Amino acid sequence: MNTYVQAGVSGVMIGGLYAVMALGLSLTWGLLRIINLAHFALILLGAYVTYELTTSTGADPLLAALVLVPSMFVLGVAIQWVIERFQVDEFNSLLLSFGLFIIAIRLISNIWSADFRQIEADENPYASRALFVADIAFPVPQLMALGAALVFAVASFVVLRRTYFGRALRALAYDREMAAAFGVNPRRIGMLAAGLASAMAGVAGVLIGVNQAIFPQLAFEWVGLIFAVVILGGIGNLLGAVGAGILIGLVAGLVGVAWTPQGAPLVVFLLLILALLFRPNGLFGRLGAS
Amino acid sequence: MSQSLLEVVDVHKRFGGVHALAGVSLTVERGEVVGLVGPNGSGKSTLISVLAGVHAPTAGQVRLEGRRVDREAPHVRSHLGVARTHQIPKPFESMTVRDNVALACMFGRRGDGLDAARLRAEEYLDVVGLTARADARPREVNLHERQMLELARALASEPTLLMLDEVLAGLNPAELDEALGVLRRIHERGATIILVEHLMRVVTGIATRIVVLDRGVKLADGEPGAVMGDPAVREAYLGREAVA
Amino acid sequence: MKVAQLVAVLAVVAALAFVPNLQDATGFAPYYLIYGYFVFFWIAQATSWNILSGYTGYFSFGQGAFYGLGVYAAGDLVTREGVNYFLTIPIAGVLAAALGAAIGALAFRLGSLRGEIFALLTLAVTFTLASVAALSTWVDGGQGIALTIPDYPSFLGEFQDLIYRLGLAVAALAVVTAFLIQGSRFGWGLFSIRDEEGVAEELGVPTFRYKMLAITITGFLGGLSGAVAALQIGYLTPEGVFSLNVPLLVVVMCVLGGRQHWLGPVLGALVIYSLQEQLTNSGFGEWGQVILGGILVVVILFAPEGLYARLRDDPRRAVLAGVTLVVTMLVAAFAGWGIVTDWVGTGLAAATLVLLVGGRRGRRRSLEERRDLAASTMGDAAAP
Numbered sequence: 001m002n003t004y005v006q007a008g009v010s011g012v013m014i015g016g017l018y019a020v021m022a023l024g025l026s027l028t029w030g031l032l033r034i035i036n037l038a039h040f041a042l043i044l045l046g047a048y049v050t051y052e053l054t055t056s057t058g059a060d061p062l063l064a065a066l067v068l069v070p071s072m073f074v075l076g077v078a079i080q081w082v083i084e085r086f087q088v089d090e091f092n093s094l095l096l097s098f099g100l101f102i103i104a105i106r107l108i109s110n111i112w113s114a115d116f117r118q119i120e121a122d123e124n125p126y127a128s129r130a131l132f133v134a135d136i137a138f139p140v141p142q143l144m145a146l147g148a149a150l151v152f153a154v155a156s157f158v159v160l161r162r163t164y165f166g167r168a169l170r171a172l173a174y175d176r177e178m179a180a181a182f183g184v185n186p187r188r189i190g191m192l193a194a195g196l197a198s199a200m201a202g203v204a205g206v207l208i209g210v211n212q213a214i215f216p217q218l219a220f221e222w223v224g225l226i227f228a229v230v231i232l233g234g235i236g237n238l239l240g241a242v243g244a245g246i247l248i249g250l251v252a253g254l255v256g257v258a259w260t261p262q263g264a265p266l267v268v269f270l271l272l273i274l275a276l277l278f279r280p281n282g283l284f285g286r287l288g289a290s
Numbered sequence: 291m292s293q294s295l296l297e298v299v300d301v302h303k304r305f306g307g308v309h310a311l312a313g314v315s316l317t318v319e320r321g322e323v324v325g326l327v328g329p330n331g332s333g334k335s336t337l338i339s340v341l342a343g344v345h346a347p348t349a350g351q352v353r354l355e356g357r358r359v360d361r362e363a364p365h366v367r368s369h370l371g372v373a374r375t376h377q378i379p380k381p382f383e384s385m386t387v388r389d390n391v392a393l394a395c396m397f398g399r400r401g402d403g404l405d406a407a408r409l410r411a412e413e414y415l416d417v418v419g420l421t422a423r424a425d426a427r428p429r430e431v432n433l434h435e436r437q438m439l440e441l442a443r444a445l446a447s448e449p450t451l452l453m454l455d456e457v458l459a460g461l462n463p464a465e466l467d468e469a470l471g472v473l474r475r476i477h478e479r480g481a482t483i484i485l486v487e488h489l490m491r492v493v494t495g496i497a498t499r500i501v502v503l504d505r506g507v508k509l510a511d512g513e514p515g516a517v518m519g520d521p522a523v524r525e526a527y528l529g530r531e532a533v534a
Numbered sequence: 535m536k537v538a539q540l541v542a543v544l545a546v547v548a549a550l551a552f553v554p555n556l557q558d559a560t561g562f563a564p565y566y567l568i569y570g571y572f573v574f575f576w577i578a579q580a581t582s583w584n585i586l587s588g589y590t591g592y593f594s595f596g597q598g599a600f601y602g603l604g605v606y607a608a609g610d611l612v613t614r615e616g617v618n619y620f621l622t623i624p625i626a627g628v629l630a631a632a633l634g635a636a637i638g639a640l641a642f643r644l645g646s647l648r649g650e651i652f653a654l655l656t657l658a659v660t661f662t663l664a665s666v667a668a669l670s671t672w673v674d675g676g677q678g679i680a681l682t683i684p685d686y687p688s689f690l691g692e693f694q695d696l697i698y699r700l701g702l703a704v705a706a707l708a709v710v711t712a713f714l715i716q717g718s719r720f721g722w723g724l725f726s727i728r729d730e731e732g733v734a735e736e737l738g739v740p741t742f743r744y745k746m747l748a749i750t751i752t753g754f755l756g757g758l759s760g761a762v763a764a765l766q767i768g769y770l771t772p773e774g775v776f777s778l779n780v781p782l783l784v785v786v787m788c789v790l791g792g793r794q795h796w797l798g799p800v801l802g803a804l805v806i807y808s809l810q811e812q813l814t815n816s817g818f819g820e821w822g823q824v825i826l827g828g829i830l831v832v833v834i835l836f837a838p839e840g841l842y843a844r845l846r847d848d849p850r851r852a853v854l855a856g857v858t859l860v861v862t863m864l865v866a867a868f869a870g871w872g873i874v875t876d877w878v879g880t881g882l883a884a885a886t887l888v889l890l891v892g893g894r895r896g897r898r899r900s901l902e903e904r905r906d907l908a909a910s911t912m913g914d915a916a917a918p
Binding site for chain 3: 035082086088090091092094095096098099100101102103105106107109110220223224227228231260262263265266269270272273276277280
């Protein structure tokens with residue numbers, strides 16, 4: 001019984017990590033109608049930069065966020081600028097960012113090789129730490145991921161509802177021309193949103209770097225999983241993405257114990273197929289779908 | 291058999307909580323030009339979509355020449371003689387103006403082969419006055435021409451029932467007169483027409499009968515003169531339109 | 535006109551089929567036949583993808599599912615059930631066609647699955663098949679499957695002759711199918727679905743049946759080609775077979791070549807494969823993907839309509855590209871850069887560059903169009 005509880009708890013926490021990775025993708029897809037595959041490359045890049053900074057300076061890995069968040073923000077803005085400048089439509093944005101994705105993955109493996117990399121245990125103050133409730137372990141890196149997911153979800157919920165930026169963004173998502181007619185500058189809002197999404201990719205990268213070993217092919221493994229999270233959560237629905245991330249983490253964790261860890265992807269993808277067929281707006285509703 | 295061309299029996303259509311059509315009944319005889327009017331949101335476009343088969347009615351029946359069609363797919367209804375135009379023209383952007391019309395000849399009631407379809411397309415382009423733009427792409431022609439293309443394409447499927455959804459919106463007076471002439475010619479060729487239109491001048495100028503919808507129910511149905519004089523119609527239609 | 539084109543295509547196929555017979559006379563290396571096989575393989579896969587995704591506009595990331603099913607159908611039926619390899623090729627086609635029909639029956643029946651949702655559904659199906667292959671002891675057994683070369687009549691020549699001709703046969707079938715569809719009533723129906731599906735249905739196009747037929751043909755061709763590929767690969771593993779290589783490369787090839795004409799995928803496959811091979815042979819293999827990604831970015835930004843449309847719409851540029859191709863090939867030949875395939879690869883790369891660079895036309899919407907667009911958005915919002 002305890003193995004199931006432990007698997008469930010770990011699943012939920014890893015689900016938090018999925019959620020952090022999914023948030024930026026969901027934001028740009030739902031609100032800007034841009035499917036940004038390069039998001040996965042940015043996360044991977046973030047993880048490698050975290051690894052590199054930590055191993056070369058011995059600093060706390062979380063400090064990498066100080067570098068990554070602003071630089072990723074700028075990268076995100078730059079990509080969005082290109083997309084706006086050339087008026088790339090939703091589908092072509094997928095292809096364009098796919099091109100950037102394969103370029104980035106290849107460059108990363110040219111720089112860091114295709115081998116596994118992991119921050120050494122003595123440089124990673126979080127790796128071996130865990131909280132215990134009864135004899136259920138809560139590893140600190142995973143707890144941080146879950147915490148970040150919840151904080152981001154609540155923060156973006158508040159921003160989308162309460163601030164001018166959030167309302168302008170939602171107005172754009174519902175009806176771009178109308179929003180522009182009411183004085184919303186679609187370019188500026190779009191670039192800001194894309195920058196924030198990429199900044200979240202940076203944070204996700206730090207969390208990945210702290211949590212696990214990294215290698216370039218990892219990004220390909222994320223694609224299916226994180227799309228499942230975004231779609232199940234409802235495209236553009238950030239709270240939904242956190243819910244779906246946790247759900248998928250939980251299901252994958254339990255399947256891993258009850259059946260076999262290799263069975264987890266099968267269950268997740270079957271879940272995704274069912275969701276696409278019967279709830280294309282996600283379990284929690286899609287933004288813009290009334 | 292003196293079956294009516296179209297019989298709509300107590301048709302309802304709900305979208306979630308919205309009751310877009312709340313029990314509409316309507317009979318259209320061959321050769322009529324029925325003007326379908328009503329304020330925004332009265333259910334005109336929904337009714338056209340239900341008749342074309344885009345939406346299945348939540349309840350009620352639609353009969354075409356006595357045959358129930360309310361569960362048939364749109365392409366089946368097209369083969370039975372129903373055609374419609376869209377409020378916003380939706381041409382096939384990758385095809386020339388001529389090929390847009392030829393496609394309707396190929397898949398419409400006549401089922402022409404490719405070469406025959408291209409030849410026959412000329413005929414319909416001539417009816418709407420688009421012959422000179424036959425080789426242009428839809429994106430290269432102006433809004434009026436796109437509307438006429440929409441019309442030519444609907445005609446090319448050789449409909450017995452032609453439904454025009456605001457096909458004349460946004461035209462200037464000269465274009466309007468020309469378009470009215472086109473509609474009269476189409477009517478003279480034997481088509482039965484249901485015309486959704488905001489402009490009273492168009493409706494009264496060509497319709498043999500007017501049906502008024504308001505909030506999903508039929509408010510009035512009859513001779514243009516009589517309907518336009520109906521106080522209930524004036525209040526529902528003009529009253530709210532004037533405020534808006 | 536159409537008949538002439540078809541005759542030309544068949545003549546090219548016949549000439550290509552004869553190439554292995556020249557080996558004794560000219561003594562060229564077997565490498566060229568394997569190179570030829572790969573070109574045919576990619577032409578077949580890209581053309582297969584294009585019938586559904588290019589003609590109909592239902593963008594799929596699931597080509598790997600049809601391909602993978604074809605590969606494993608051949609591999610498993612031969613090694614586990616002792617079925618004759620040549621018999622497994624049509625069986626693989628039928629199985630992949632059935633998979634296509636199943637995906638279509640679900641996705642098209644439920645109506646709302648357009649655009650990116652359809653694309654992701656096909657991706658999810660691919661991932662699911664990959665997971666099944668990795669889990670099932672019958673499909674893979676955890677150790678991979680080794681497919682040995684079957685017995686075949688000796689007049690078919692060496693192994694490379696056989697694989698070359700099998701690849702050519704499937705590619706020819708795919709291209710001729712795409713060609714015939716394009717000029718047919720069915721093809722027109724598919725194009726109208728791509729442009730405005732709702733209107734097509736209202737004008738009498740049986741859209742559901744046509745889409746089903748399109749995805750079934752795509753599956754069939756993808757499966758056939760997969761079964762031939764199984765023989766060429768020899769040793770099958772789930773990671774190798776279901777890698778994202780096939781589904782992603784066919785997209786790049788068709789986007790580059792152009793998706794609205796049967797020649798587009800042929801051009802795209804030829805250029806991309808020769809370029810990749812060129813880079814690998816020059817020791818730049820690890821940069822191959824960077825350049826591939828770069829091509830995709832450049833094409834999307836500057837020539838989203840693809841190479842074929844450029845050739846057709848701009849005769850002067852087409853001539854320039856042709857001249858560039860020939861001159862570059864000649865220069866490469868006289869300078870003695872590598873072997874024939876290197877000359878072709880260099881020439882194709884240069885010609886592609888000429889076609890892609892500059893002359894960006896009609897991408898930015900005119901002010902008038904944007905106003906119309908705005909008006910239509912408002913209209914939609916106003917409609918009940």
